[in-house]
Amino acid sequence: MDPDNGDLYNLLHNPPADLAVERRLVKLTENDEELIKKLYSEYNRQMVLLKRIYSSVAYEFNADQPINDLYHSVLAKVNQSRRSVALQTPKVVLLGYPGAGKHTQAHLLAKKYGLIPVDCGQLILREVANRSSVGNIMKTYVQKNIPDAIVSEVVRNRLNKIDCITYGWILVGYPRTRQQAELLSSHKVYPTRVILMDIHQSCASERLSGRRIDPITGICFHTAFESMEDVCISQRALQRLNDEEDAISPKLSRFTANRDDIIVYYDSCVVKVHADRDIHTVFEEIETAIVNPLPRFNFVK
Template structure:
């Protein structure tokens, strides 16, 4: 890049490539694995790590008091994500023979299995193909802070930890009606979740250890340790109210699992605001640019500026404007490309509104290397748009803008001299709305990660919705 040229034009390809392929996060994960595993041959180890097809798999711990629904939620999560379901029972049953015998000896004597033995069992299980390839959901473990720390010390740390909680009286009531199907391993309840099959009903058994006294003792033990466990997983845990229908608990749990932690990777915002005329794109772009010091890019303003500066592309666009013809996409793209390649846009990021209006324009933008990392569709009903635009007026003397409903002039003199802009008449607004709705479906197909925001509310409320999506990673798709 020649630094003597002004303005400096920086191609966007490198930043797009690094962000798309998670280069920064890849380095971070490789260093973490080196520190955790301490291999004798670091190079061979790193090569083996890079050969893995997918390292972004679920790694979930689900905890909660007895009868909180851990088993049901874990099964639903595994069915949705195809991850391996790990319980304390099947971990022991599937362990290597010598380790299994040691664990069963402790269990038969009703003694606690040592933490280091649990570690051996869990480590060997998580090295198997299904856990590596599809991820894992660990149910009901760890049960103490010491167990959580042992896992952490050996590099086993979940991406998400779900803790199910409710009043103790709820769990005592649930435990009394809990029934177990020994054939399938499913858990039912006499009141809340009774099976429809008479065959299944006939083979259900009461769960051992579910008397009221035993449940109370287990609840006391749970509350003794849960705060310490919560501190161990303070950055990845979420508490969910278990005293609600199972479908609602799972919905909240799955939404949490789809969330991703914030990354330390450099992030340059590249935002596109789409929406019908009058949806507030310009207002939201100005708010975002002001708060986050990113460049506000208005396609319409760029074209006007290019005409004023008598640039070649501007003069070409002027001919079409004077004849009331639409400006060809290649002319608009040349004006836009020049602006988005400048140093401030590349280093600080940009928020673009007024473009693209069609799928072809969006594809041209991507081919030029300007791939957005946040896309918002500002949804506003047609009636609200008509109310916003057709009642706008301008004072030709002062240049002040008013709205006959929301911001009327204070004096009759000013009201009488107000004028309506030609583009704000009802027929013209309806025409622009029709054009937008004709193209928005294809734009939605192009920008599948686009977030729809209800823009028919206070501008600052809309801004908070946009901001929450910009500062947090986009939800993951399983």
């Protein structure tokens, strides 16, 4: 220390420019070697605990370097934006052949993560049953395809409700064409994941043709995969009209015709999973795809 003005210097890293100043410097009493050892020991003891407490936000720098270099190293780290590790609210579209298991997986995701399952077909039926203004319009198309613009509006309105915004959503049954995907984008609806549940067309056909429903209880089962212990239910179970052989082939063909266009449109947020395995294995693969860091989106316009 300079006793004349109190300025502090370090003879190694920050020596005074004037030799006369250097000659009159005095050693500080707190720089006594024994005291320094004691302070250093206390510092090391406390730092063990502090490093644990601040482990998620702490950074270490090599202080054995010129002070200007150290300053710039610290400044660069302070100015660096931290990557968020928070999970973005999931907005998931499940794509796949009819019979791929989309509704089953949507139910499992909703149960584990609290996501809101949104079934396009059920939305339409609900609007018609509630006799809403858009429902009355859709009712006139019972035997025909409802215009994409109307369906897109109904889907958009549902996804913009507070539960979907808060908890995230899983959309099933829409979009089915690139045009429908473009309409969703025009409504500012962008999925964070598009899961393609990939199975062979013959596997999808087998799953659909074996589905049965009890008209009284509403219980659904598959003749090949589930044994119905209740004989009464087994005897009165019916096959849905849209699961009959004549109806299956056109449904599968429509998905095949539009699949590639939708995949190209959504590009980098598409993840393919093998849906021809057991339910829980498929779920784990979908779960991994949703939880992993999300990519930058590159929607094709």
